[in-house]
Amino acid sequence: MTASTDKTPPALHTPPVVSPQAWEAAREQLLIKEKAHTRARDALAAERRRMPWTAVDKAYAFDGPDGRRSLLDLFDGRRQLIVYRAFFEPGVYGWPEHACRGCSMVADQVAHLAHLNARDTTLVFVSRAPQADIERLKARMDWKMPWFTLTDGFDTDFGVNEWHGTNVFIRDGNRIFRTYFLNNRGDEQMGGTWNYLDITPLGRQEAWEDSPEGYPQTPAYKWWNWHDSYVEGAAPDKKWMEISDAGEAAFRNKGK
Template structure:
């Protein structure tokens, strides 16, 4: 058993009834926070779009790809710039420790894919080094590409890690959101938080979204990641 420092100021010890009262009091504030987060996500869905008119090239396992290719045919794309490159941390053995922690938390992309959204990591490292790192760290489920041009600088992520969200309309690509720095990226990895930064959101019927946005009932789109199947008989 771990011995705690005697100077630690712990909360009071209370009865079950008192604990329930304290929990209910805190729950009121937690629900208010959830409503505030939902309102903020609704504002994100109304952010203006910025056209991406420059052609970018990424290196993948099968050769060069465009930004449009990274969508993998889906309507939305989330791109995380991870620092894995010469001069950073324990190159070439390790990526940035913070970016590595983010990668450890990334849920299976099948759940984003079920909402017509793709995820991609990009780094300055050559792609053979990225594949080696993915295999050693167990990150093979994350599509990860090598940067070859000014994509990182153009989107403000050349000196810090960051997450950018994009949407496409046919062959046209638009930037819809970005978050940079530790506190912005620390909540990424969870499927719900990823969807909440996209232009279309979770695409569920309860959300406050602009007219005409795609929406379905909650739960109907949930999948088992190994088969992609839903549970259509769920009440």
Template sequence: MNTPPIVTAGEWDEARRRLLVKEKEHTRAGDALAAERRRMPWLAIEKPYVFQGPEGELGLLDLFAGRRQLIVYRAFFEPGVYGWPEHACRGCSMVADHVGNLAHLNARDTTLVFASRAPQADIARVQQRMGWQIPWYTITDSFDADLGVDEWHGTNAFIRDGESVFRTYFVDNRGDEVFGNTWSYLDITALGRQEDWEDSPDGYPKSPPYQWWNWHDEYEDPQPPDEWIARSTAAQELFK
């Protein structure tokens, strides 16, 4: 490995101070982007979308659970998805693994739910196996296609005004990385994510993105299956 120089404590502190200037600029740029995001126009949702939940049929308004805001992550778990029927897709499973205690979101009048095309019985089984407590509903109509996530994954945000629901934001592809702290933690390490797209010194360990992702209870097998390699390679081309 072509490692960076070994320096004194004083030199290290100076390098850290120089980097901190740029990191603060990055943070403030993100704040400005978030301010612009809050000013996105609202799109009225006119269709009467229907979901299935543990207690039966629900409309989109019901998913708010009485709160003002709703975030819906479209997770890929259905026939044809890699891992079916034992698992949701590896990437969506990683996102689910990162969801913490929802009381904090709820305290800001916001509900987070997942939605898939898998039947409720399959969702309940996988949630139990993986230890997920996220409210997870079954899509029964064109909700995912209408909102830009009829394949892969994506996250939509909504707000309600009484009985009226509006779409306020959408993010997909690499934009969903902000919902997983594994990537954020790796980004502060010396080796980074160890993926071959990264600008790292010569000799640093690297492998293709997505291929190393796995279900959290199956990392003992270091070699990704051929089918997952093929699907993750397709994702690389899409998410650049």
């Protein structure tokens, strides 16, 4: 006879069980606070878009699958760059089969990059592991983001030499500026398209946002696309414009 593996979980001190009507009333009360939280998050993102920039004058080099690249090269021709420093190198728990568990959870949550790219934004990961190890890890874990090898003091200079962290940069021609940085628990929310765009200086680039004058903005919803259907420079799909317009009108009328 084998020992039973059935483990009864401890009793929970659960909230009350109520009628559907009472549940809906409780949800409406909580929704007031949730909407306030959303507005506060939007206001914080608007303040973030007005943060000062600092110039990056030092040259940095990274090894990639196609050879040596500069920080400017990492933009891949786009205007904005997000760089996540992931711990994958000798001495990290799990090496060489795995990267840091926390960094791996971040990598697992990265949304399809086509949506960021459609907003003129590139996301890359960087680590000190050699490219052969990075490519092997990416294939094993089915990760698609560009992942480069650090070769100099980039991580030390930008606050991520002893821990993970996310730096944001923007370029004006060949000039590069650091615009934002987050680490510790700030990283745990990252991975989704919206959260990444909200930490960039240009934001989601949608018309409802509170952004400085002259920032690029287009109507919400209209630029969204299937990740395999973005075409650079193409106008939004006419049929999708009609559908989204009808949906927005129905939503507005419902609220009246």
